[in-house]
Amino acid sequence: NVEKLGLGGMFLTEFFSSHLSDVFRKCQRLKELELFPINNIDTVVEVLCKGLKYSDCKLEVLWINGEYLKILCGHSLSFGRQIARIVKISQNLQKLYLLGNCFSDYETKLLCEE
Numbered sequence: 001n002v003e004k005l006g007l008g009g010m011f012l013t014e015f016f017s018s019h020l021s022d023v024f025r026k027c028q029r030l031k032e033l034e035l036f037p038i039n040n041i042d043t044v045v046e047v048l049c050k051g052l053k054y055s056d057c058k059l060e061v062l063w064i065n066g067e068y069l070k071i072l073c074g075h076s077l078s079f080g081r082q083i084a085r086i087v088k089i090s091q092n093l094q095k096l097y098l099l100g101n102c103f104s105d106y107e108t109k110l111l112c113e114e
């Protein structure tokens with residue numbers, strides 16, 4: 001019956017991630033997700049993309065906050081590409097909140113193209 005879920009810290013271990021993607025599929029009432037991760041950047045994107053692909057996923061609002069955005073900006077893969085990938089895959093996402101100071105013109109352009 002959970003409609004809003006917030007996760008923070010060093011929670012995205014491989015074990016936890018496999019269960020989180022199941023939440024997207026099984027918890028059809030989940031409408032809003034707030035992520036405050038500080039580790040496993042690629043895993044975060046993979047879990048989000050896998051979960052958002054499920055036709056049963058009803059997630060409408062996604063918040064990605066703080067340290068995660070700072071790490072993404074310094075990561076080898078483009079922050080804009082990773083976020084654009086999430087937006088492109090999502091079927092029901094209506095609002096995306098990105099809290100951080102990581103937007104270049106290039107990143108903004110990538111998001112707008114999706």
